[in-house]
Amino acid sequence: xxxxxxxxxxxxxxxxxxxxxxxxxxxxxxxxxxxxxxxxxxxxxxxxxxxxxxxxxxxxxxxxxxxxxxxxxxxxxxxxxxxxxxxxxxxxxxxxxxxxxxxxxxxxxxxxxxxxxxxxxxxxxxxxxxxxxxxxxxxxxxxxxxxxxxxxxxxxxxxxxxxxxxxxxxxxxxxxxxxxxxxxxxxxxxxxxxxxxxxxxxxxxxxxxxxxxxxxxxxxxxxxxxxxxxxxxxxxxxxxxxxxxxxxxxxxxxxxxxxxxxxxxxxxxxxxxxxxxxxxxxxxxxxxxxxxxxxxxxxxxxxxxxxxxxxxxxxxxxxxxxxxxxxxxxxxxxxxxxxxxxxxxxxxxxxxxxxxxxxxxxxxxxxxxxxxxxxxxxxxxxxxxxxxxxxxxxxxxx
Amino acid sequence: xxxxxxxxxxxxxxxxxxxxxxxxxxxxxxxxxxxxxxxxxxxxxxxxxxxxxxxxxxxxxxxxxxxxxxxxxxxxxxxxxxxxxxxxxxxxxxxxxxxxxxxxxxxxxxxxxxxxxxxxxxxxxxxxxxxxxxxxxxxxxxxxxxxxxxxxxxxxxxxxxxxxxxxxxxxxxxxxxxxxxxxxxxxxxxxxxxxxxxxxxxxxxxxxxxxxxxxxxxxxxxxxxxxxxxxxxxxxxxxxxxxxxxxxxxxxxxxxxxxxxxxxxxxxxxxxxxxxxxxxxxxxxxxxxxxxxxxxxxxxxxxxxxxxxxxxxxxxxxxxxxxxxxxxxxxxxxxxxxxxxxxxxxxxxxxxxxxxxxxxxxxxxxxxxxxxxxxxxxxxxxxxxxxxxxxxxxxxxxxxxxxxxxxxxxxxxxxxxxxxxxxxxxxxxxxxxxxxxxxxxxxxxxxxxxxxxxxxxxxxxxxxxxxxxxxxxxx
Numbered sequence: 071x072x073x074x075x076x077x078x079x080x081x082x083x084x085x086x087x088x089x090x091x092x093x094x095x096x097x098x099x100x101x102x103x104x105x106x107x108x109x110x111x112x113x114x115x116x117x118x119x120x121x122x123x124x125x126x127x128x129x130x131x132x133x134x135x136x137x138x139x140x141x142x143x144x145x146x147x148x149x150x151x152x153x154x155x156x157x158x159x160x161x162x163x164x165x166x167x168x169x170x171x172x173x174x175x176x177x178x179x180x181x182x183x184x185x186x187x188x189x190x191x192x193x194x195x196x197x198x199x200x201x202x203x204x205x206x207x208x209x210x211x212x213x214x215x216x217x218x219x220x221x222x223x224x225x226x227x228x229x230x231x232x233x234x235x236x237x238x239x240x241x242x243x244x245x246x247x248x249x250x251x252x253x254x255x256x257x258x259x260x261x262x263x264x265x266x267x268x269x270x271x272x273x274x275x276x277x278x279x280x281x282x283x284x285x286x287x288x289x290x291x292x293x294x295x296x297x298x299x300x301x302x303x304x305x306x307x308x309x310x311x312x313x314x315x316x317x318x319x320x321x322x323x324x325x326x327x328x329x330x331x332x333x334x335x336x337x338x339x340x341x342x343x344x345x346x347x348x349x350x351x352x353x354x355x356x357x358x359x360x361x362x363x364x365x366x367x368x369x370x371x372x373x374x375x376x377x378x379x380x381x382x383x384x385x386x387x388x389x390x391x392x393x394x395x396x397x398x399x400x401x402x403x404x405x406x407x408x409x410x411x412x413x414x415x416x417x418x419x420x421x422x423x424x425x426x427x428x429x430x431x432x433x434x435x436x437x438x439x440x441x442x443x444x445x446x447x448x449x450x451x452x453x454x455x456x457x458x459x460x461x462x463x464x465x466x467x468x
Numbered sequence: 469x470x471x472x473x474x475x476x477x478x479x480x481x482x483x484x485x486x487x488x489x490x491x492x493x494x495x496x497x498x499x500x501x502x503x504x505x506x507x508x509x510x511x512x513x514x515x516x517x518x519x520x521x522x523x524x525x526x527x528x529x530x531x532x533x534x535x536x537x538x539x540x541x542x543x544x545x546x547x548x549x550x551x552x553x554x555x556x557x558x559x560x561x562x563x564x565x566x567x568x569x570x571x572x573x574x575x576x577x578x579x580x581x582x583x584x585x586x587x588x589x590x591x592x593x594x595x596x597x598x599x600x601x602x603x604x605x606x607x608x609x610x611x612x613x614x615x616x617x618x619x620x621x622x623x624x625x626x627x628x629x630x631x632x633x634x635x636x637x638x639x640x641x642x643x644x645x646x647x648x649x650x651x652x653x654x655x656x657x658x659x660x661x662x663x664x665x666x667x668x669x670x671x672x673x674x675x676x677x678x679x680x681x682x683x684x685x686x687x688x689x690x691x692x693x694x695x696x697x698x699x700x701x702x703x704x705x706x707x708x709x710x711x712x713x714x715x716x717x718x719x720x721x722x723x724x725x726x727x728x729x730x731x732x733x734x735x736x737x738x739x740x741x742x743x744x745x746x747x748x749x750x751x752x753x754x755x756x757x758x759x760x761x762x763x764x765x766x767x768x769x770x771x772x773x774x775x776x777x778x779x780x781x782x783x784x785x786x787x788x789x790x791x792x793x794x795x796x797x798x799x800x801x802x803x804x805x806x807x808x809x810x811x812x813x814x815x816x817x818x819x820x821x822x823x824x825x826x827x828x829x830x831x832x833x834x835x836x837x838x839x840x841x842x843x844x845x846x847x848x849x850x851x852x853x854x855x856x857x858x859x860x861x862x863x864x865x866x867x868x869x870x871x872x873x874x875x876x877x878x879x880x881x882x883x884x885x886x887x888x889x890x891x892x893x894x895x896x897x898x899x900x901x902x903x904x905x906x907x908x909x910x911x912x913x914x915x916x917x918x919x920x921x922x923x924x925x926x927x928x929x930x931x932x933x934x935x936x937x938x939x940x941x942x943x
Contacts, residue, residue, distance in 0.1 A: 286471045330473045455481045460470040 074384065075142070075149045078115035079422040082415050083391060084384040085109075086368045087343075089126025090119045090142070094135040100156055105370070108154035108178075108412050109133070109142070115419055116154070116178045118412035120370050154412075159226040164219045173215050173223040179410040180237040180269065181227045185256050186214040189241025191310030198297065198308045200344060200369060200377055217255045224260055234442045235291075236260055239271040242310060248275035248294075248323075250284050261288035267446055269293065269335075274315055274323030281327050286457045290449045291335035291407055292327050293365075296320045299353025300345045307344055307377065321356070328361035332452060334404025336362050339414075343369035343378040347390045354390075358397040363407070366394060367414040388423065395420040406436045406445070491533065499524050503550070508820075515817035517550035522812055522862075525804075529855035536852055537797040540804020543811075552811045561810050562803040565769040566679025570672040571799055572772025576752060577619035577669075578793025579785045583748040586615065586627055588738055594631070595731040604724045605651050606710065608632060612659025613666075613706055618756065621664030621671055621887075623793070625656060625898035631734065632656050633905060638726040641907065647717035649907035654717075654916065657902035658709045658890065664898075665887040666702045667695050668759070668768065673853045675768070676802045677883035680809035680861045684818075685875045691759040691768060696939055698884055701924075701931045705888075708923055716916055747784050751775050798854070805858035809865075818866030825863075833873045833943035837881045838929055840864045845885035845925050849895045849917075853886040860886075877943045880932070888924045891917030 074080040092098050092107070101107040106118040119133075120126050130144045133151070141148040160171040174183045191197040215223075224236055238256060240249045249272040260268055269291035270284060284292055296317070298304040305312040311320070320338075327336045340353045350366070357364045368387070369378050398405060398417045405418040418433065435441040474481055502520040507513050521543055528539040544562065548555040580586050593611050598604030608628070615624040632652055641649035664670030668678070668691055682688055755775040759768055779785050812818040840860060847856045864878040889895030891914055893903040899917075902908045936942045 282471055282473045285473060329475055452478065455478060455485065456474045458472045458474050460472050 073144070075144060075147050077422060078111040078113045079391075079415065079419045080384065080388060081111055081142075081149070082115055082117045082419065083368070083388060085117055085119045085131060085142075086370075086415070087382065087384055087387070088129040088131065089123060090121050090129055090131045090133055091126065092121055092133055094133065094140075096135065097133055097140075097153060100153060106412075107133070108176075109140075110152040110154055111142075112149060112151075113422065114410075115422075116410055116412045118177065123370060123372065125371060157227075157230060157232045159223075159230050159232065162226060164222045166216075166219055168215065168219055170223045170226050173220060174227055176227070176232045177237075178412040179233050180235045181224075181233045182237045182239055183220060183223060183227075183256075184239050185220050186240055186252070188214070188243070190244055191242045191314075194310065196310035196313060198310065199375070200297075200307065200341065217259045220256050221259050221263060224264060224266070228264055228266055234446075235267045235269055236264075237269040237271060242273050242314065244314075246276040247280045247283075248273040250275060250280050250287070254287060257287045257289060265443070265446055267291070267442070267449060271295065273311075274319050276319070278323070278326045281323060281330055284327075285330050285453065288453070290332075290446075291337070292331055293337045293339070294320055294323050294327065295339035296324075296353070296357075297339055297341050298345050299340055299356065300349040303345045303349070321360075324357065324362045325360040330456075332404070332407075332449065333361060333402075334363055334407045337365050337408050338362055339365050339367055341369050342366045342387050342390060343382045346379060347386055350390050351393045354394050354397050358401040358403055361401065361403060363398065363403055363405075363417065364394055365408055365411075365414050365416070366391065391415060391420045392424055395424050406433060409433075410437070488533070491531075495524065495527060508824075510823070511820045512816055514550075514552045515815040515820055518547075518552045518811045518815040518817040519821065521546045521550065521552065522808060522817070522859075525808055526859050529852065529858065530850075532852075535797060536855060537800035537804070540801045540808075543804045543808045547807055547811045552815050553807075558807055558811075561683060561807045564679045564683060564803065564806045565767055566675040566682070566806065567799055567803045568769040569668070569675045569772050570802060571794065572769060572776050573620070573669055573672070573675070574794045574799075575776045575779070575790050576755060576772060577623055578790045579748050579779050580619060580752055581623060581627060581793065582785060582789045583742070583744045584738060585745040585749050585752075586619065586624075587631075588735075588741065588745065590615065590628055590631060591731055591735045591738070594635075595728065595735060598724060598731075599728070601648060601719045601721050601724055604635075604727060605648075605655055605714075605719070608652050609655035609659045609706070609710060612656050613663030613702070616660045616663030616670045617666045618669050618752070620669070621660040622897045624663075625660045625901045628656055629901050629905070631731075634730050634734070635724075635727040636905070636907060638730040639721060639724065640726070641721075643906035644909060646907065647720040649905075650717045650912060651713055651719065653902040653905045653908045654713050654912075655710075657896075657898040657908075658713070658920065659706075660898040661888060661890060661896060662702055662705045662709060665884050666698055667691070671853065671887055672798055672802060673857055673886055674883050676805060676854055677857050677861055677879050677886075679802065679806045680857070681865065681875060681879045683806055683810040684813040684862065684865050685869075687874075687876050688764070689876050689879065691763040692761070694880075695760075697880065697936060697941060698931075700935050701884070701928055704927050704931075705920075705924055708927070709920060712916060712919060712923075744784050747782060748779070751778055751784070801854055805854065808858060809862040812862040813866065818862045819870065821863050822867040822870055833868075833871055833877075834933070836864070836867055836871060836873065836878065837932060837943050840878060841881045841885045841928055841932075842925055844882045845888055845921060845928075848886045848889045849891045849921070853889065853896070856886040857882055873943055874941075877932075877941065885925065885928060888921070888928075890920040890924070 074084045097107055101121050106120045108118050110116055132143050134141055134143060140151050140153050142151050157176050163169050174181050227233065238253055240253060243249050243252060253270060257268055267290040268288055270289040271293040274294045275281060298307050301317060304317055324336060324338055338357055340350050342350055354364045371378055395417050409416045409418040436445055499520055502523060503517055507516045525539050525543050528534055529536060544558060547553050548558045590611055594607050598607040612624055612628055636649050636652060643649060668674045678689055755771060758771045844856050844860055860882045864882055865875045868875045868878040893900040893910060893913060899913060903910060903913060
């Protein structure tokens, strides 16, 4: 076997770092218009492999078809894989004519829904330096999808069973609430109409009461993505986040959110490859100490700019992921929430790198359909118990 | 929606949540037990049921487990179902004059506030008379009190709060540390509390007491008669309050020029006095005169509602402007309390309770007066003043009758102290507003409030003993 072909977790990291070459027309058609191709590696390890960027041309990996089966080969050895079925709703449109694929994209167990692709950092020229195509955010020109359009999209996603977790993502907008007021009608409509879990990726609000509000509204998980832990690099690479929010506020908001949301449902991205591995490890320790799940996407350089540290190899970053797994298990952070993501390697997947076990019974249960329904039920019950309406009842006045 | 996330362990939250259903089941069982137990000697079955309903409502009112109005509605439902009073009579009691007087008073006060007249009066007085720290403090104190003569003390506190807060900011007073900050917010709260007992209009509790009195005895107390009886208490408590406050928190600023600028700016923002302000002011003034001199002849509710009709005939207000000022919950609560009071009286339950409890040791009218006024002033610190009246008045009227006392005297003994809540933020919204400013702390309020409560009870009893005989009242 090749260097990483026998270990799905390591292979996932290596594939995300180096990309893949394609020759099969079916795979090429799948990847058309996408940043990568979704492949299921052995042990149900899902990965979105870069295939269009310049750096992928030098990848040792090739995906090839033999009969009805697909294989990934590094030239010497090969491993059987499955091409993830492209969601059927991608080819459909809302009643207003918007393609569902513009509003939502499936990333494994999550479907990312972007009601607005606007990010005010672009209008102020303080956008994150890597942010060319992460969630395809842009300045003020893009339209905002209506609640009905988003609800229709979510209905299509859930009907098809593409995923059971809806991940609402927005860019920066001026205001104290971190974008929650904007997301309020979307979260409310989704929670009112569907029995699904909702994750929210927003900017940290200026006051903690907005975090309470986010939870009370129906968000089951929240992400405030710090992206870079190193203070100086954070200011250079994420000037908008540094100036408008500040690293300190990120930490405060994450720490507070971890006290409000259930264990394992508060997460923050730390991009691997934009800062030294030691710095990422320090970030992992800091976040896990607060009960936050660090999510480590690998930086994908675009053809215009490459901000990655050098050298950036799988050998260098695998220890970072191992450190992540050890940190989350040591701090007893629940791993059932952040899992099966195609764009990032999750702590649960790294288990295979550390002790080669397959995860416990609970993990398998929560992956099942009944497990998802249980998670939704427990999450709703928890919210019902924890959220206290402080509005005074006027009829109780003296 | 103002929300808070309870971060205590889930098991604890679940245990606490279980308390509520357990509480209601236990309450239901006790209620059924009281209804089913053998009827004691001297009590009719209807009286026994009335006591069961009274106990149920007492617990619900004190604990606030459901809104006060809902407890009252429950009482209205139970009274005919348990055969205490016929349905027709029960629902007829809800149409009591006091309920409609309260409704009229809410609408009139709403019209005054909506027109901006009350705000203008407040700003003018503070600007004209408040040119030194001492005078500004006095003008806030007296303004809160005098305005509470004519409209609900809660409404006065809510109306003056933003003005006083702005003054405190303009003067650069530090929350929690500035004595003057404490003084002006205490003045606001205590002014409203003391002024609120001066007339029928300071709160809905006095009309409620009058309603219960009328339904159980047929007696009434006139608007002017009540005010004359209570005025010395109000004057003495205002003086005592000012004296106590300035001793507890000596004035620590020398000038109030910046506060004057704020008041002048706010006044300028109001523009010149509008026609609706003049007109609503005239209607209100005429209404008060009519209450004073024609109240016993025409009825307070009839005057209030006539004035309301006049406001709408002359298009001085619109219904949607007024709706937010009408606290329908309080109206429902009061209607139910009157029904319960009548049920206790007509079933003979009130008399039986008196004979079996306080009747044994309350041998003299002045002890009855002193004990019930003490109970009322203490209970109002922890529960709604309307609930205090609903709980104590039917029993005390029964006792008054057995001692050949004038029932209107015990009505005073409960209705007046029930409005004198000084100690806690939860006692009355005026106190809560003062604490919400962050200038006054809860411990400040307890410290000053405890002295005021003792003082108020002593002064009230002295007024009853020495002033009332001079005006032809007394026990």
